[in-house]
Amino acid sequence: MASQQERRRHPRAKAKWSVTLETEQGVINTETLDISLEGAFVRCLDPLKPEEPFKMVINIPNSDRR
Helix, strand or coil: CCCHHHHCCCCCEECCCEEEEEECCEEEEEEEEEEECCEEEEECCCCCCCCCCEEEEEECCCCCCC
């Protein structure tokens, strides 16, 4: 069985950036642990349900972009 690292198409970089998740239940302020070209690992004490829609805003340090 291939390890998870081997299955990823893009390498992940450690990045501790603040994130705002907007869900149907409200707003969650949290942070990323790592990020890649196609995804991010976001710390979430109360995980979202599978298929639950959300909007994610990543606040990149020293940048005007979101």
